[in-house]
Amino acid sequence: MVAARFSSRGAMKQGESTGVVVIGGGIVGCSVAYYLGKLGGKCTIVEQDTVAGHSSGFALGGLNPLGVPGPLNNLSLDSFRLHQGLSESLKEETGIDTEFELHTSLVLAYSELEAHAMQLGLTLLGNQEGFTAEWKNNTDILAIEPRLAGGLLGGIVIQYVGLVEPYKLALGFLQAAEKMGSHMRHGTVTGLKFDSDRVTAVLVGNEEIPCDTVVLAMGAWSRDAANWIGMDIPTSPLKGQILRLRVPGPPMTYVSWGHNYAVTKPDDLVWVGTTEEDMGFDETPTLEARKWIMESVVEVLPHLMDAQLVRQTACLRPATPDNLPFLGKTFGKEGVIIATGGGRKGIHLSPIMGKIVADLVVKGNTSYDISSIDPCRGMS
Numbered sequence: 001m002v003a004a005r006f007s008s009r010g011a012m013k014q015g016e017s018t019g020v021v022v023i024g025g026g027i028v029g030c031s032v033a034y035y036l037g038k039l040g041g042k043c044t045i046v047e048q049d050t051v052a053g054h055s056s057g058f059a060l061g062g063l064n065p066l067g068v069p070g071p072l073n074n075l076s077l078d079s080f081r082l083h084q085g086l087s088e089s090l091k092e093e094t095g096i097d098t099e100f101e102l103h104t105s106l107v108l109a110y111s112e113l114e115a116h117a118m119q120l121g122l123t124l125l126g127n128q129e130g131f132t133a134e135w136k137n138n139t140d141i142l143a144i145e146p147r148l149a150g151g152l153l154g155g156i157v158i159q160y161v162g163l164v165e166p167y168k169l170a171l172g173f174l175q176a177a178e179k180m181g182s183h184m185r186h187g188t189v190t191g192l193k194f195d196s197d198r199v200t201a202v203l204v205g206n207e208e209i210p211c212d213t214v215v216l217a218m219g220a221w222s223r224d225a226a227n228w229i230g231m232d233i234p235t236s237p238l239k240g241q242i243l244r245l246r247v248p249g250p251p252m253t254y255v256s257w258g259h260n261y262a263v264t265k266p267d268d269l270v271w272v273g274t275t276e277e278d279m280g281f282d283e284t285p286t287l288e289a290r291k292w293i294m295e296s297v298v299e300v301l302p303h304l305m306d307a308q309l310v311r312q313t314a315c316l317r318p319a320t321p322d323n324l325p326f327l328g329k330t331f332g333k334e335g336v337i338i339a340t341g342g343g344r345k346g347i348h349l350s351p352i353m354g355k356i357v358a359d360l361v362v363k364g365n366t367s368y369d370i371s372s373i374d375p376c377r378g379m380s
């Protein structure tokens with residue numbers, strides 16, 4: 001395999017690699033394995049549950065490159081472009097249809113304050129190459145989605161954003177990576193082994209998996225690795241719940257307001273969400289959340305009042321204090337790369353995160369500007 005050995009945070013030595021281990025089989029870990037394969041590398045993914053068994057398998061899968069924190073703008077657009085190519089390439093490589101599609105997105109304003117804030121933000125949104133974002137009055141918006149409740153002042157129409165089935169995307173990444181030599185194994189990583197400050201193995205119970213590069217792609221559980229590497233990774237679990245509803249009538253255009261959204265997905269169900277709850281690592285769907293989501297949604301989309309609930313899911317986003325991921329090499333430990341903190345945009349950002357990590361593993365550096373998402377930011 002491709003030799004990949006760090007000699008410091010910025011440089012690498014060529015030599016015989018003992019291997020790359022990726023901890024976490026969510027969408028980020030699977031994307032890392034995929035892009036590693038594209039550069040001639042391979043890895044072992046260690047996953048304690050199942051592939052995309054947490055938020056990567058249950059997220060909505062909205063791919064909206066706009067409206068991210070400023071420092072993420074370029075990476076977000078690059079990731080969107082990667083998604084556009086992936087739908088075809090993964091189908092060819094694995095036969096998996098990730099259900100990627102482009103669609104119109106309506107961002108609704110029900111108060112003067114929201115309308116004002118949206119119009120202010122429009123310059124930034126509208127200036128992104130390849131997208132249009134326009135303010136429309138309520139008549140124009142209702143012409144696109146007539147089932148919206150009265151009281152609407154207007155909104156932004158964005159063309160086009162994407163939607164994907166995240167579980168299928170993760171599975172596509174994994175299967176393609178397996179064809180290129182990577183594999184996934186089951187187990188809970190409990191620590192890392194170092195020789196001086198260079199990583200030499202990943203510990204899974206009593207077993208040691210030798211490696212000279214480890215990628216921490218542990219999602220909401222990333223902070224568990226802080227003790228292993230002697231450096232904090234300040235991620236926290238931000239619980240989100242989604243309802244999937246059966247509703248008579250034509251498919252729904254994607255509409256969002258505040259933190260809520262509704263859209264018909266290719267399974268013909270209307271997915272509505274979502275909550276943002278600080279509940280530790282509890283992934284149980286709750287009655288309270290179901291009621292709260294339904295009340296918020298019915299205010300804007302009254303026809304959903306009689307919808308039949310088909311499924312309710314709950315899972316944990318890997319949130320960070322500044323809403324930016326942690327991506328890059330660690331300080332003081334050689335061969336350790338962090339790839340986490342996708343927060344609400346982890347599906348959208350997964351291709352670019354995987355591609356950058358693969359660059360760092362194989363080439364030792366990347367042409368993407370990752371200074372704003374350096375895991376060591378804020379360290380004195």
Ligand SMILES: Cc1cc2nc3c(=O)[nH]c(=O)nc-3n(C[C@H](O)[C@H](O)[C@H](O)COP(=O)(O)OP(=O)(O)OC[C@H]3O[C@@H](n4cnc5c(N)ncnc54)[C@H](O)[C@@H]3O)c2cc1C
Pocket residue numbers: 023024025026027028029046047048049050051052053054055056057058059060061062063187188189190217218219220221222224238239240241242273274275314315316317318339340341342343344345346347348349
């Ligand atoms: C309700 C909801 C809706 C969302 N909608 C969107 C959306 O529309 N668009 C978007 O871009 N994003 C969305 N997201 C966010 C997105 O789902 C996440 O950011 C993304 O899935 C995170 O991926 P990950 O691979 O970093 O983490 P995860 O999917 O959590 O994967 C991490 C994996 O690491 C494993 N792991 C952890 N510790 C260990 C260990 N010690 N040993 C072995 N394995 C370990 C875990 O078991 C887990 O499988 C949504 C999230 C939620 C909750």
